[in-house]
Amino acid sequence: MTQILVNNSFSVVILQKTNKMALSKNQIKSITSLHLKKHREESGQFIVEGEKITIELLSQQRYKIIGIYALEKWIEKNKALIISANFPYYTCSSNDMERISILKNASEVITILEIQNQKKPIVENKQNLILENIQDPGNLGTIIRTADWFGIENIFCSKDTVELYNPKVIQATMGSFLRVNVYYTDLENIMTEHASIPKYTAVLNGQNAFEISFPDEIFLLIGNEGKGLSTKILSYPNIAVSIPKFGQAESLNAAVATAILLSKLKM
């Protein structure tokens, strides 16, 4: 008796949540609109693509899942997980997936999530990262991933930094957007609010970062890919540090420079 009831209730869920037909024009339009910042802001939703990351999404609480769009084979493989949590899902054709994908080659699954309100980070007794005007989505995503590796919990971003929910940023984080607190704010507020916490600024002519012993409570500041940190930010008290150069390249990629400095923080 119970067995039958369970089966029935499962069937109901399946009927409600599965759509075996192709996606409608409107559904496709509404998903692809999330490729653009304007529509992400309007709808409060963003898009994540890929098998591995979606599995991770199914077991996290941070972002509400609005919908899972996947090939039938992916749905079949992960049905238990999807149904137990009652996630809305839609079975899509490969053609559908290609149309809504953000990648050159569509994955088997795309998930729409709800954008969360920002949570103001607690910075005390931590090594925190500040990014000013990082423009390249791959750089921001890679920095978030690297921060996650080194156990950096908080990243403050200036408001002109590329948006966290840009699909290229999300993809480059390789899932680390689920764990690192990325907070967009006016950086000058941070500089004044936490005046007593030492601020190390990555510049081209500072102290040799390899010879510095970094404290356990700091802000590490990284600037724009081409222009570095602004004079406005550098006008606040700070300790200028540089990665020593042994060859001839004019500069390092911003994500690479951040990674080298974060690794030094942990040595």
Next chain:
Amino acid sequence: MTQILVNNSFSVVILQKTNKMALSKNQIKSITSLHLKKHREESGQFIVEGEKITIELLSQQRYKIIGIYALEKWIEKNKALIISANFPYYTCSSNDMERISILKNASEVITILEIQNQKKPIVENKQNLILENIQDPGNLGTIIRTADWFGIENIFCSKDTVELYNPKVIQATMGSFLRVNVYYTDLENIMTEHASIPKYTAVLNGQNAFEISFPDEIFLLIGNEGKGLSTKILSYPNIAVSIPKFGQAESLNAAVATAILLSKLKM
């Protein structure tokens, strides 16, 4: 008299080398064909885009310049340099530039260069890099740039590594392809040929790289973005090293991991 002669000879050069008309269909086709590996291999030419890098190109000897395609304002600004070296150049409309560009927003100048024969690197008494099956052009370009920063002269690449002359690789090097020797070869040959030089392999469960003092003569080996180094390569004698993890990310970006290890080599 001399003054007039110089002026005349300059005029002749200008007449020969400038084409004030729009590029022909065939010219555009031949330049855009270089966006593809197949045509780069057939023609032995590759494409470089951007104002800053082209200025650097004008004063180097490593790559022969086949042609400079630029907006009139760029040509005017750099005429002295171009004419003194007798470089073939073509004045293009913005429309032309957009059609031949490899970027989303065309630069003011695009240069076609001749692919050089590989030069076998001298590895003794040096810290050398080996890359196996790196697939992302941005990663390879960033690794070359970082190697240049840290004074690493030689990068050996497995033959299945993304091609050096891929425009995305070239762009990401930020000019460092002019200085670092990138050599495609069968990595197993390197392993046997230089058996006595220590080989440090970047893996996920090796010795803590932060606690190692790296010698001045080594190979550092970095593997594919998803799969790491192959069992084939790891079957040769090697010292497995890892970047210690303090947080939860599953892995680091390949260019980031390389950069952190190269920085440690120099500390």
